[in-house]
Amino acid sequence: MRGCRGCQPYSLPPCNHHVSGDLPNCSHPFSPTPECVKECSPGYHNTYEKDKHFGVLEYRVLGETSIMRELYYHGPVTATFTVYSDFPSYKSGVYTHRHGPSLGGHAVKLLGWGTENGLDYWLAANSWNTNWGDQGFFKIAKGRNECGFESYIVTGLPLET
Known part of the structure; x- marks a missing residue:
C-alpha cells in the first residue's frame, strides 16, 4: 500500500515527465485508464461506498x-x-x-x-x-x-x- 492515504493506492507508477531522472520515462501515449475496483485496500478503515465523496x-x-x-x-x-x-x-x-x-x-x-x-x-x-x-x-x-x-x-x- 505504498503511499496509500485513502481507500485505494494510486495505481499508476510514478514516471519522468519531460525530464530525465531516476524514474522510468512516462509512456506515450499514456497507459490506459485502469479498471475501476469498487473495494478498498485490505485493512482500510472504511468501505468503498462510505469513502466516496x-x-x-x-x-x-x-x-x-x-x-x-x-x-x-x-x-x-x-x-x-x-x-x-x-x-x-x-x-x-x-x-x-x-x-x-x-x-x-x-x-x-x-x-x-x-x-x-x-x-x-x-x-x-x-x-x-x-x-x-x-x-x-x-x-x-x-x-x-x-x-x-x-x-x-x-x-x-x-x-x-
Missing part, C-alpha cells in the same frame, strides 16, 4: 483577489496553464516564462500564495513526480497571469454528509 457545485474563479479568497475559505483549487519548454527544468524560485515554445496545456493543484525576494507567487503542486521541481511543487509569478495561470481556475464544493 460527491460534489454539489462546480464553478470558475476569476481574478487574483477572488482566487485568494477561494483558497483561504475553501482550500485548494485547480489551475490550468500553458507549459513552455523552459518549465520542465524548473528547480526553485518563482517561475516566469523566459524562452521556448509551448509544449501544451497542463492542470495543477493551486495551494496558496506568498512573496519571495519581492516577487509575488502562487504555490502549486505538480502531478509529474516528487523528483521534478521543488519536490513536486513550484512557485509561479502571481498577479500577471503568467502562462495564463490565472485565466482558468476551477473548483467545487463537496456534498455535506
Whole structure:
C-alpha cells in the first residue's frame, strides 16, 4: 500500500515527465485508464461506498483577489496553464516564462500564495513526480497571469454528509 492515504493506492507508477531522472520515462501515449475496483485496500478503515465523496457545485474563479479568497475559505483549487519548454527544468524560485515554445496545456493543484525576494507567487503542486521541481511543487509569478495561470481556475464544493 505504498503511499496509500485513502481507500485505494494510486495505481499508476510514478514516471519522468519531460525530464530525465531516476524514474522510468512516462509512456506515450499514456497507459490506459485502469479498471475501476469498487473495494478498498485490505485493512482500510472504511468501505468503498462510505469513502466516496460527491460534489454539489462546480464553478470558475476569476481574478487574483477572488482566487485568494477561494483558497483561504475553501482550500485548494485547480489551475490550468500553458507549459513552455523552459518549465520542465524548473528547480526553485518563482517561475516566469523566459524562452521556448509551448509544449501544451497542463492542470495543477493551486495551494496558496506568498512573496519571495519581492516577487509575488502562487504555490502549486505538480502531478509529474516528487523528483521534478521543488519536490513536486513550484512557485509561479502571481498577479500577471503568467502562462495564463490565472485565466482558468476551477473548483467545487463537496456534498455535506
